[in-house]
Amino acid sequence: AAAAPDLDAAMQAVPGAMRGNALVRVATPLLLLAVQLRHSLQAPDIAALREGCCERLHRFEDDACRQGADPKAALAARYALCTLLDEAVLASPWGEVSGWSQRTLLVTFHGETYGGAKVFDLLDRLVRDPARHLELLELLFLALALGFGGRYLVEPGGQARLADRQAELHRLIQRQRAPLPAELSPQWRGADAPLERGSALMPLAIATVVSLCLVAVVFLLLYARLNRMAAPISAQLAGIGMERATLPRAPAHPAAPVSLVPFLEPEQRAGLLTVSTDADGRSTIRISSAAMFVSGGTEVDPRQHGLLRRIAAALQRVPGRVLVIGHTDDQPVRSLRIKDNYALSTLRAENVGALLAAGLSDPRRIETSGAGDSQPLATPPQLAENRARNRRVEIVLIPEG
Numbered sequence: 019a020a021a022a023p024d025l026d027a028a029m030q031a032v033p034g035a036m037r038g039n040a041l042v043r044v045a046t047p048l049l050l051l052a053v054q055l056r057h058s059l060q061a062p063d064i065a066a067l068r069e070g071c072c073e074r075l076h077r078f079e080d081d082a083c084r085q086g087a088d089p090k091a092a093l094a095a096r097y098a099l100c101t102l103l104d105e106a107v108l109a110s111p112w113g114e115v116s117g118w119s120q121r122t123l124l125v126t127f128h129g130e131t132y133g134g135a136k137v138f139d140l141l142d143r144l145v146r147d148p149a150r151h152l153e154l155l156e157l158l159f160l161a162l163a164l165g166f167g168g169r170y171l172v173e174p175g176g177q178a179r180l181a182d183r184q185a186e187l188h189r190l191i192q193r194q195r196a197p198l199p200a201e202l203s204p205q206w207r208g209a210d211a212p213l214e215r216g217s218a219l220m221p222l223a224i225a226t227v228v229s230l231c232l233v234a235v236v237f238l239l240l241y242a243r244l245n246r247m248a249a250p251i252s253a254q255l256a257g258i259g260m261e262r263a264t265l266p267r268a269p270a271h272p273a274a275p276v277s278l279v280p281f282l283e284p285e286q287r288a289g290l291l292t293v294s295t296d297a298d299g300r301s302t303i304r305i306s307s308a309a310m311f312v313s314g315g316t317e318v319d320p321r322q323h324g325l326l327r328r329i330a331a332a333l334q335r336v337p338g339r340v341l342v343i344g345h346t347d348d349q350p351v352r353s354l355r356i357k358d359n360y361a362l363s364t365l366r367a368e369n370v371g372a373l374l375a376a377g378l379s380d381p382r383r384i385e386t387s388g389a390g391d392s393q394p395l396a397t398p399p400q401l402a403e404n405r406a407r408n409r410r411v412e413i414v415l416i417p418e419g
Contacts, residue, residue: 041095041154045099045160047074048099051071051106053165055103056106058110068121068123072126075100078095091153095154096127097136098161120393129300130341131387131389132388135169137161138168138170152191159184162187172360278303278336278415281331282329282332290305291325300416305410305412305413327373329374333415334378338415338417338418340413341414341416343367344362344367345393345408345409345410346359347394348394348399370411
């Protein structure tokens, strides 16, 4: 059996002020695993990897709360960790063919398909009260430092903006930590000696050399420690064979979920859409992009506005969150205005979401995201008929309760 990760040693690789952070301490093995997954060239055992990640994430909240973390902060931290790990897997050389996108950690734990935008929305709320949310802010900073990019990976100029946000967050955290004393030696007295030629430059040169040496040493130590610790942690996660955590039992006589199928039966018979309802009450409406948009475009065809109004009227009858997810085929985008398939699918989802929101009494129910070609409905995705099926918009209703 693989040895348990040495968390005390791992925390030595974390900036000193963060070592008392309960969220960071408990999340350290998952942070290190995300780094290894993002850069690993060989695919691991996907089933064992998913099992191991689920096992650690199931325990994360309880472990963090036992170490003093706020329960709400622990829940938000788990959301960010799910998103970080999903992104790390899908960004790896083997991620697209791993089947991970069919059942991500974020779907498993939070019922959402894409958290790359919501994590930064969360960050925007947290920075309004940094003293209260410092531990969670520090965890998000480490996620950014370890490569998490979320929505900025698909936005034009996103890398530069991502670097700016990381720097802003670092400065904010520094301001919250206890500052150094203004004077290290209040009783100091300068030496009354004549200034020698060249001596004015010596302190600056020495300080520069010492700083560069310290930076180099810290980098080498962190790099070596990260590589040394990642392997046993990954091995331990892959070797976990425990049963999945038992979910709470459903009530003996659960209320029957309200389905959207009856409300949209005429549209489904006409072939304008398909709608299905899962056992948990979640309804999914699928609309082909060929009918909804001009090829390669993002604006909804005005002839489809009536269909979206009827869908909004159906959604109005059933309370709950509404996720609008854009999907593309595997062919790259050829446009100067749109960077890639993720950007294309995001813009399409946003435009559909805006039209649906206009027909709801509470437009805040609508959430949008783009999945690009990461979640094909039909495989192999290279076939022409499968590409047509994969170009779609999904409207997912998650009912309340």
